[in-house]
Amino acid sequence: MAIPHQEKILHNLAEFLTSEQVSVNATIKELHGRDESYHAMQLPDIVVFPETAEQVSKIMKLSQQYAIPIVPFGLGSSLEGHVIPEQGGITVDFSLMNKVLHVDAEDFLVTVQPGVTRTQLNKELKKHGLFFSVDPGADATLGGMAATNASGTTSVKYGVMRDQVRDLEVVMADGTIIHTGNKAAKSSSGLHLNGLFVGSEGTLGCFTEMTLKVYGIPEFVTAARASFPSVKDAVEAVVSILQAGIPIARVELVDEQSMRQVNEYNDTAYLEKPTLFLEFHGNEAGLKQDVEFMEEIVQGHACEEIAFETDTAARNQLWEARHTLAYAYIHGYPGKKMMVTDVCLPISELANAVGHARENLEALGLPGGIVGHVGDGNFHALIMMNMEDPDEVARAQEFNGRIVEYALKRGGTCTGEHGVGLGKQKYQQQEHGAALEVMEKIKRALDPNNLLNPGKNIKVETKETIK
Amino acid sequence: MAIPHQEKILHNLAEFLTSEQVSVNATIKELHGRDESYHAMQLPDIVVFPETAEQVSKIMKLSQQYAIPIVPFGLGSSLEGHVIPEQGGITVDFSLMNKVLHVDAEDFLVTVQPGVTRTQLNKELKKHGLFFSVDPGADATLGGMAATNASGTTSVKYGVMRDQVRDLEVVMADGTIIHTGNKAAKSSSGLHLNGLFVGSEGTLGCFTEMTLKVYGIPEFVTAARASFPSVKDAVEAVVSILQAGIPIARVELVDEQSMRQVNEYNDTAYLEKPTLFLEFHGNEAGLKQDVEFMEEIVQGHACEEIAFETDTAARNQLWEARHTLAYAYIHGYPGKKMMVTDVCLPISELANAVGHARENLEALGLPGGIVGHVGDGNFHALIMMNMEDPDEVARAQEFNGRIVEYALKRGGTCTGEHGVGLGKQKYQQQEHGAALEVMEKIKRALDPNNLLNPGKNIKVETKETIK
Numbered sequence: 024m025a026i027p028h029q030e031k032i033l034h035n036l037a038e039f040l041t042s043e044q045v046s047v048n049a050t051i052k053e054l055h056g057r058d059e060s061y062h063a064m065q066l067p068d069i070v071v072f073p074e075t076a077e078q079v080s081k082i083m084k085l086s087q088q089y090a091i092p093i094v095p096f097g098l099g100s101s102l103e104g105h106v107i108p109e110q111g112g113i114t115v116d117f118s119l120m121n122k123v124l125h126v127d128a129e130d131f132l133v134t135v136q137p138g139v140t141r142t143q144l145n146k147e148l149k150k151h152g153l154f155f156s157v158d159p160g161a162d163a164t165l166g167g168m169a170a171t172n173a174s175g176t177t178s179v180k181y182g183v184m185r186d187q188v189r190d191l192e193v194v195m196a197d198g199t200i201i202h203t204g205n206k207a208a209k210s211s212s213g214l215h216l217n218g219l220f221v222g223s224e225g226t227l228g229c230f231t232e233m234t235l236k237v238y239g240i241p242e243f244v245t246a247a248r249a250s251f252p253s254v255k256d257a258v259e260a261v262v263s264i265l266q267a268g269i270p271i272a273r274v275e276l277v278d279e280q281s282m283r284q285v286n287e288y289n290d291t292a293y294l295e296k297p298t299l300f301l302e303f304h305g306n307e308a309g310l311k312q313d314v315e316f317m318e319e320i321v322q323g324h325a326c327e328e329i330a331f332e333t334d335t336a337a338r339n340q341l342w343e344a345r346h347t348l349a350y351a352y353i354h355g356y357p358g359k360k361m362m363v364t365d366v367c368l369p370i371s372e373l374a375n376a377v378g379h380a381r382e383n384l385e386a387l388g389l390p391g392g393i394v395g396h397v398g399d400g401n402f403h404a405l406i407m408m409n410m411e412d413p414d415e416v417a418r419a420q421e422f423n424g425r426i427v428e429y430a431l432k433r434g435g436t437c438t439g440e441h442g443v444g445l446g447k448q449k450y451q452q453q454e455h456g457a458a459l460e461v462m463e464k465i466k467r468a469l470d471p472n473n474l475l476n477p478g479k480n481i482k483v484e485t486k487e488t489i490k
Numbered sequence: 491m492a493i494p495h496q497e498k499i500l501h502n503l504a505e506f507l508t509s510e511q512v513s514v515n516a517t518i519k520e521l522h523g524r525d526e527s528y529h530a531m532q533l534p535d536i537v538v539f540p541e542t543a544e545q546v547s548k549i550m551k552l553s554q555q556y557a558i559p560i561v562p563f564g565l566g567s568s569l570e571g572h573v574i575p576e577q578g579g580i581t582v583d584f585s586l587m588n589k590v591l592h593v594d595a596e597d598f599l600v601t602v603q604p605g606v607t608r609t610q611l612n613k614e615l616k617k618h619g620l621f622f623s624v625d626p627g628a629d630a631t632l633g634g635m636a637a638t639n640a641s642g643t644t645s646v647k648y649g650v651m652r653d654q655v656r657d658l659e660v661v662m663a664d665g666t667i668i669h670t671g672n673k674a675a676k677s678s679s680g681l682h683l684n685g686l687f688v689g690s691e692g693t694l695g696c697f698t699e700m701t702l703k704v705y706g707i708p709e710f711v712t713a714a715r716a717s718f719p720s721v722k723d724a725v726e727a728v729v730s731i732l733q734a735g736i737p738i739a740r741v742e743l744v745d746e747q748s749m750r751q752v753n754e755y756n757d758t759a760y761l762e763k764p765t766l767f768l769e770f771h772g773n774e775a776g777l778k779q780d781v782e783f784m785e786e787i788v789q790g791h792a793c794e795e796i797a798f799e800t801d802t803a804a805r806n807q808l809w810e811a812r813h814t815l816a817y818a819y820i821h822g823y824p825g826k827k828m829m830v831t832d833v834c835l836p837i838s839e840l841a842n843a844v845g846h847a848r849e850n851l852e853a854l855g856l857p858g859g860i861v862g863h864v865g866d867g868n869f870h871a872l873i874m875m876n877m878e879d880p881d882e883v884a885r886a887q888e889f890n891g892r893i894v895e896y897a898l899k900r901g902g903t904c905t906g907e908h909g910v911g912l913g914k915q916k917y918q919q920q921e922h923g924a925a926l927e928v929m930e931k932i933k934r935a936l937d938p939n940n941l942l943n944p945g946k947n948i949k950v951e952t953k954e955t956i957k
Binding site for chain 2: 051071125127129130131132172174175178183185195199200201202203204206207208209211212213215216217218219221222223227239241262265267301305306307308309310311312313316352365367368369370371398399400401415430434435436437438439440441442443447451454455456457458459460461462463465466467468469480481
């Protein structure tokens with residue numbers, strides 16, 4: 024079923040886009056109707072593939088003219104239904120805007136188009152001895168990572184996506200093209216739009232260019248894998264390492280169930296115990312001292328086995344095992360869909376929160392494991408659901424609700440890095456209270472007709488103002 | 491001259507504030523009519539000293555009821571006229587809200603009231619082996635530092651004020667009390683209000699409580715002072731140190747003229763050459779290796795003298811000399827007022843920018859020196875002006891304009907850390923372009939009657955909506 028004015032809109036789009044840049048093909052629409060989450064598919068009416076900010080601006084103007092929603096799309100690796108066009112409309116796919124425009128090694132900056140992926144960027148940066156720090160696991164686009172304020176394994180040292188953004192070129196709802204920042208390391212000029220647009224999930228504008236902070240590849244890197252009798256011991260060891268001021272670059276928790284899944288999927292023989300995957304970056308002497316101190320600390324927390332990996336290949340294998348974990352579960356439970364929870368709490372609350380999550384998984388009879396970016400207080404329960412079994416889906420939803428409730432009561436957040444999308448809408452009032460109204464006022468001020476990814480992140484009612 | 495309804499407003503204030511908490515005393519008003527800048531004094535009509543967020547909320551409601559502006563006030567150490575009540579009204583002085591509410595050592599967090607000063611906080615934190623990293627020189631209040639997104643000597647390692655804020659309790663224009671964040675290390679929930687409110691200079695709301703990130707006192711600290719034949723050599727040495735990936739905790743440039751002023755004021759005998767003040771934090775072994783590498787690099791940049799200070803007293807003396815520099819100038823030019831420029835550029839542009847500033851100081855016949863947080867690409871020219879000499883004032887303004895112009899053309903900002911206040915208004919359109927309109931829309935959405943520190947940062951026209 025076509026949207027009102029579909030022919031007119033297609034005619035208008037053809038005025039500035041080639042026929043390859045506009046699609047109403049059923050397969051293309053299906054590819055843009057879902058993400059990697061369990062949320063139900065819904066199709067866009069039209070998919071466009073712009074190549075410039077000016078084209079995006081014209082698309083935005085058509086969106087206003089015909090009151091048709093706009094959904095920006097990177098690679099569809101979001102985990103809460105962010106890119107699902109709930110109300111149909113035009114999906115703006117950024118895959119043709121995939122160029123690394125400028126590497127500025129002296130300033131530790133890179134300027135990219137939003138469709139560039141994380142590994143594509145790192146391949147380019149490696150030539151300059153640089154790397155981009157944010158690593159959410161998936162090979163997402165940088166535009167998508169900025170839209171959700173992605174983070175991941177390295178955030179404990181280098182920060183989240185928001186910390187890396189110096190400037191965004193953004194096309195606003197009315198087609199205006201703005202820059203949210205500049206290339207200086209810091210600024211106290213005006214309101215901080217960088218931070219506001221990062222994490223806005225396409226609800227305030229579409230990103231068309233990004234200037235990001237990059238880092239020199241560290242001189243020395245040491246990785247370690249440490250096994251503990253319990254999750255609590257592992258988490259307490261992390262807290263002690265942080266307390267001691269040892270600068271960790273990565274620290275991931277993988278629970279017993281998930282280590283089993285890792286071994287099955289990767290054909291590895293790691294000890295099937297709660298395990299920390301750690302990494303340290305620095306100079307040779309400093310690293311040696313840090314790692315010795317770390318080893319002493321984990322021994323004090325009943326560590327049962329610790330193995331170090333200093334060469335690159337072995338380190339890559341270690342992180343590969345961690346990164347493929349979600350796929351290991353998907354592979355292990357054919358036909359089921361994955362729900363990934365994403366709470367983040369103050370680190371002092373983490374050990375108990377993980378314990379609470381494990382108890383509730385078991386009480387609700389849900390298969391799944393717990394992994395976490397524990398240096399940040401962020402953990403995920405990966406739950407495999409049979410979407411045909413309404414009771415199992417209801418129990419998974421119940422589980423998610425319980426751990427969110429637990430986190431919010433202890434100063435945490437319902438989503439550490441995945442974003443709100445559709446799945447975390449229901450917790451926004453409880454998490455933000457009166458601040459939610461402030462967010463809604465900003466959304467209404469910048470998208471008065473509610474056409475930018477409507478229904479995601481900040482949900483507002485559409486006013487009856489469109490002719 | 492009293493404002494309209496002044497008696498009624500005082501009567502209403504007396505309903506929830508004691509007589510000590512409300513003042514119309516001329517001396518008190520004068521103390522709240524200026525900051526540390528050259529901007530002309532203007533008096534508030536009433537000064538209030540609330541003790542709770544609820545009292546601030548009631549003050550905000552009176553502000554709306556009587557259409558009277560609100561100006562929040564910490565200690566008045568702002569440098570661009572931020573706290574000057576240009577349109578009169580009520581100044582809200584936060585000096586009675588000066589309690590460190592909670593030190594949460596395990597989570598590296600502290601919760602404070604906005605009137606707490608930086609040194610007061612650090613005194614409290616020291617008992618826990620912790621410190622607060624942002625050091626703008628002045629012993630400002632933390633509320634004021636958040637309002638301007640202050641930074642300073644340590645930002646190259648620890649980040650700016652915005653990076654430290656986990657949560658703000660904010661009283662909005664209509665009296666609503668919100669929380670902008672939570673206690674988790676990261677979040678992708680909702681819009682990022684923390685970043686938006688930090689640096690908003692009292693134009694979006696008043697802060698009444700803040701949860702801030704703190705750090706463990708580093709195990710080892712080494713400070714150094716390195717002299718160079720030219721400012722260009724010094725800046726290039728810094729770029730090389732950063733390129734080498736050596737983690738600097740502080741790196742300050744003090745030019746020849748300013749070293750002379752330092753020696754005169756502090757009775758020291760430092761070499762009167764362009765000098766870098768450096769500091770490194772880390773473990774013993776790592777620090778030794780970093781410092782050796784750094785020494786090698788500065789020698790390659792024609793360093794003429796390098797002196798190390800490892801003991802706390804000598805280090806403190808070194809930083810004391812740097813921190814008192816502004817006062818050294820004020821002392822050296824009695825009767826004059828100081829204008830401090832504050833551009834920040836990509837580091838690759840810094841050496842030329844500092845050279846350009848020095849040339850223009852000389853071409854315009856202005857006395858003053860250049861200092862800078864060079865690791866961030868941020869530098870200040872300290873210019874002493876005779877406010878009675880319109881020509882000198884005009885030349886200083888001309889100078890400021892020239893270096894801002896220079897920075898903006900090269901991807902920089904007109905203010906790295908001091909904020910916009912009154913002084914940087916005139917550069918906002920050029921710096922932000924179409925983004926300025928987005929900022930104005932946010933300001934109008936959150937302060938529709940334009941009563942929160944009107945005329946500062948984001949300047950909008952007052953609508954005729956007040957009865």
